[in-house]
Amino acid sequence: MLRFSSSVSRLILKQYPVRLIHARSRNRCYPDEEDDGDKARKREVNKDGYFQLYKSKGQHLLTNQRILDSIVRKSDIKPTDTVLEIGPGTGNLTLKLLEAANSVVAFEIDKRMVEVLHKRVAERGVDDRLTVVCEDALKAEFPEFDLVVANIPYGISSPLVAKLVYGERRFRSATLLLQKEFARRLLAKPGDSEFNRLAVNVSLVADVEFVMDVSKREFVPCPKVDSSVVIIRPKAEVPDVNLDEWCAFTKACFGKKNKTLGATFKQKKKVVELLALSKLTELNAETEYYIGSNHVDDEEKSDEEEECSSACSEMGGASSFKEKLMGVLKSADFENKRPSKLSNDELLHLLALLNQAGIYFRDRSKNTSVVIESFE
Numbered sequence: 001m002l003r004f005s006s007s008v009s010r011l012i013l014k015q016y017p018v019r020l021i022h023a024r025s026r027n028r029c030y031p032d033e034e035d036d037g038d039k040a041r042k043r044e045v046n047k048d049g050y051f052q053l054y055k056s057k058g059q060h061l062l063t064n065q066r067i068l069d070s071i072v073r074k075s076d077i078k079p080t081d082t083v084l085e086i087g088p089g090t091g092n093l094t095l096k097l098l099e100a101a102n103s104v105v106a107f108e109i110d111k112r113m114v115e116v117l118h119k120r121v122a123e124r125g126v127d128d129r130l131t132v133v134c135e136d137a138l139k140a141e142f143p144e145f146d147l148v149v150a151n152i153p154y155g156i157s158s159p160l161v162a163k164l165v166y167g168e169r170r171f172r173s174a175t176l177l178l179q180k181e182f183a184r185r186l187l188a189k190p191g192d193s194e195f196n197r198l199a200v201n202v203s204l205v206a207d208v209e210f211v212m213d214v215s216k217r218e219f220v221p222c223p224k225v226d227s228s229v230v231i232i233r234p235k236a237e238v239p240d241v242n243l244d245e246w247c248a249f250t251k252a253c254f255g256k257k258n259k260t261l262g263a264t265f266k267q268k269k270k271v272v273e274l275l276a277l278s279k280l281t282e283l284n285a286e287t288e289y290y291i292g293s294n295h296v297d298d299e300e301k302s303d304e305e306e307e308c309s310s311a312c313s314e315m316g317g318a319s320s321f322k323e324k325l326m327g328v329l330k331s332a333d334f335e336n337k338r339p340s341k342l343s344n345d346e347l348l349h350l351l352a353l354l355n356q357a358g359i360y361f362r363d364r365s366k367n368t369s370v371v372i373e374s375f376e
């Protein structure tokens, strides 16, 4: 275990009565709880008055006051605003947010952080304007808020951005401190080497602005990666497309983003999969129609579904379906194009053509929604 005695570390320690140490990486997947060994170590550490930080929870605290100030300034917070903060940690950013906003709602997974945060905020006499929810931000339901400002745990960047931009809560902007490489992928344009499904899905519904890079040296403990601040602003108007269908479509296209669409959709596995999904979608549409006209009951519906899956497993119609698929790609000159070079307008156009031809991507048998999915 390492003890941090840098000047930055001392600066935080002066602010509240805990000492920070950092747990070694144990190659565990986020967001697993500590193992028993961890718990024992933590008890030991607590007895001695240390505060242990976990890499597995993305616990890297931003301590540079100038950078914290400029994040708040760039966020353009109004005195009437409610700010949502994800992963407040010991509250370095939270205290600044409380100076600018009417209130802050913060989601923090670590109880020890919550305690320190409450203590610091109470010392300043601003605790009545802070609500801390000790829950996993990915699983929690967010209350209403005006904007997001957060130095988030980097391990949850992709699902968190998906949850925010495709979620039901409307908000003005999200100022996020992210791992630099992730920020670059978020900002990438068609043709850039970093351009992938993340940028495609986010740019459909939001604009992303680069604000500044932040060196890893500004964090305690110092992480391996540099960071960047970006602001995500939801668009006032988004294209008229089913978002679940769109996300399933981009997933199919960007599996191998540099492969031509012709090569991607020619694969037997893909053809059979799309045939099954398309049949299910067709069937649902018919069933909805019949239910609307009181023509079909549940038993008949499940019989029909069984028929469909056995037909698909026999690969019935697979070759004509493949021809249809290739025909659509050729008709609009998409066969030799690579998704990594296509604009959202081109991708939307292709999806509309495919849907018109009865080719669908979304798995309607699963009730999952994009908001809990990751984009990468």
Ligand code: SAH
Pocket: 031, 057, 058, 059, 060, 061, 062, 063, 086, 087, 088, 089, 090, 091, 092, 093, 107, 108, 109, 110, 113, 135, 136, 137, 138, 150, 151, 152, 153, 156
């Ligand atoms: N914003 C603070 C701390 C950043 S460290 C600062 O800049 O100093 C990231 C914080 O996110 C940690 O406190 C960690 O415990 C918390 N965290 C990790 N996973 C989380 C999750 N799924 N939901 C909410 N908080 C989480």
